Each structure stands twice: as C-alpha cells, then as structure tokens.
Amino acid sequence: MVLARRLLVIGVGAGNPDLVTVQAVAALRAVDVFVVLDKGDAKADLVAVRTEVLSRHLPAGSYRIVELPDPVRDPDLPYAEGVRAWHGERVELLERLLVDEVGDGQCAGLLVWGDPSLYDSTLRLVDQIRQRGVIDLDHQVVPGISSVSLLAARHRITLNRIGGAVHVTTGRALAAGTADDQDDIVVMLDAGNSFTRFAAEPFEIYWGAYLGTPDEILVSGPVGEVGSEIVRLRAAARARKGWIFDIYLLRRRQPD
Numbered sequence: 001m002v003l004a005r006r007l008l009v010i011g012v013g014a015g016n017p018d019l020v021t022v023q024a025v026a027a028l029r030a031v032d033v034f035v036v037l038d039k040g041d042a043k044a045d046l047v048a049v050r051t052e053v054l055s056r057h058l059p060a061g062s063y064r065i066v067e068l069p070d071p072v073r074d075p076d077l078p079y080a081e082g083v084r085a086w087h088g089e090r091v092e093l094l095e096r097l098l099v100d101e102v103g104d105g106q107c108a109g110l111l112v113w114g115d116p117s118l119y120d121s122t123l124r125l126v127d128q129i130r131q132r133g134v135i136d137l138d139h140q141v142v143p144g145i146s147s148v149s150l151l152a153a154r155h156r157i158t159l160n161r162i163g164g165a166v167h168v169t170t171g172r173a174l175a176a177g178t179a180d181d182q183d184d185i186v187v188m189l190d191a192g193n194s195f196t197r198f199a200a201e202p203f204e205i206y207w208g209a210y211l212g213t214p215d216e217i218l219v220s221g222p223v224g225e226v227g228s229e230i231v232r233l234r235a236a237a238r239a240r241k242g243w244i245f246d247i248y249l250l251r252r253r254q255p256d
C-alpha cells in the first residue's frame with residue numbers, strides 16, 4: 001500500500017530569524033513534525049538557527065522536531081560519485097522518517113537555509129523520494145531570502161549592471177576557469193580562496209561572511225588590494241568557529 005504524506009519545504013533565510021517571511025511563518029504553523037538534518041558539532045550553529053526560527057515564530061509545545069544525523073560525503077570517492085552516494089543515503093533516511101515519524105494526515109516540514117532553489121539538494125532528494133513510489137508525497141515549496149540577496153543588501157549594491165547578466169557559481173567552478181569571460185560573478189561554496197586568481201586583474205570584490213549573524217564580516221575593494229586581507233580573515237574566522245559560510249561578488253572594472 002502506498003502511504004500519503006504532506007511535506008512543506010520552507011526557506012527560512014540565510015542566517016537570521018528576522019529574515020523569515022510572513023508566508024514562511026504561515027507554513028511553519030501548518031507543520032506537525034519538523035525534520036532537521038544534524039550536521040555534527042562543527043555546524044551546530046546552523047542547526048541552532050533553525051531551532052531558533054521555530055521557537056521565535058511558533059508557540060512553545062506546538063510542534064515536534066525529529067533530528068537525523070546527516071550522512072557525510074565520502075571524500076575518497078570522485079566528487080560527483082561521492083555526492084550521488086551521499087544523496088542516496090539521505091533519500092533513504094528521509095523516506096524512512098516520513099514513513100515512521102509522520103502520521104496519516106500529518107504534515108512534515110523541512111527547513112532550508114536561505115532559499116531552497118539555490119545550491120541546496122533538498123528538492124532533488126524530494127524528487128527522488130517521489131520517484132521511488134513508496135510514499136505518495138504532496139509537497140510545496142516556500143521561498144526564502146538567500147545569501148545572494150543578503151550579500152547585495154549588506155553591501156548596498158545591485159548585482160547586475162544596467163541590462164547586464166549575473167553569473168552565479170561555486171568556488172570550485174571559478175577555480176576551474178568556467179567564469180573567466182564573465183563580468184559580474186557571484187561565488188558561493190568556496191573552500192579555497194578562488195578569488196585570488198583574479199588579484200592581477202581589474203576586478204572589485206564584495207565579500208561577506210556569516211551574513212545576517214552577530215559574526216558578520218564585510219570587506220570590499222580591488223581584489224589585488226583586499227584579497228590577502230580576506231584570506232587572512234577567512235582563516236582566522238574558520239579557526240575560531242570551526243566552519244565558515246561566505247559569499248562574494250566579483251565585478252570586472254569597466255574601462256572609463
């Protein structure tokens with residue numbers, strides 16, 4: 001027999017419970033069981049923000065949280081293969097939880113950092129659960145304020161020039177040269193200071209770490225001038241907190 005379940009995938013903003021939208025609060029109120037993927041001690045702060053979102057916006061005792069240990073990607077496998085295997089494990093865990101912990105007629109909620117449409121695998125996992133056919137899953141998505149919007153707001157900039165395009169990519173792709181012909185590049189998930197390869201080129205950087213939180217750091221200026229300071233700040237912040245979330249815009253200077 002196929003079980004029927006409702007699921008709300010709710011974007012809760014990128015780092016501050018004040019960024020939760022009115023629509024997200026209405027969705028939070030419709031959820032019976034929240035599923036939280038526990039990413040281990042180093043990222044406990046990230047889970048803490050999600051639980052703070054709940055305690056800030058919902059009456060105490062009106063909801064249940066089920067925590068799942070988030071499987072870890074095997075670093076010894078090639079990247080794409082490692083991600084596939086990791087997603088497979090998460091699909092099975094989530095499916096089991098929806099079967100065992102969510103009752104008939106109840107609604108489950110998955111809180112997603114920032115916006116679910118941007119560099120987040122939740123919607124891919126949900127699609128895979130639907131394809132497996134064990135659960136007849138009725139799901140909806142509530143958008144959230146992403147770190148991209150937050151970066152632009154904190155630096156008080158528009159991301160595009162008039163009529164221009166914006167390229168959004170990862171540190172890994174930037175390092176591989178895939179954005180070399182772009183003028184306005186937003187970079188997320190950069191583990192390795194990939195911006196430094198633009199130090200000798202006419203690029204400005206607008207960088208932000210832990211945006212929206214009390215630890216927020218902002219730096220902007222020509223990459224050649226502020227790049228080494230960002231490298232230093234990143235290393236110090238990561239050593240202090242055990243993890244870092246940072247994002248930046250690289251903007252090619254236009255000839256006068």
Ligand SMILES: C[S@@+](CC[C@H](N)C(=O)[O-])C[C@H]1O[C@@H](n2cnc3c(N)ncnc32)[C@H](O)[C@@H]1O
Binds near residue numbers: 146190209
């Ligand atoms: C897995 S992605 C999630 C993105 C998220 N869905 C969003 O809409 O922002 C994580 C990356 O987002 C960026 N990020 C998310 N929150 C951030 C924050 N508060 N400050 C700076 N960067 C952030 C960083 O580049 C981080 O490596």
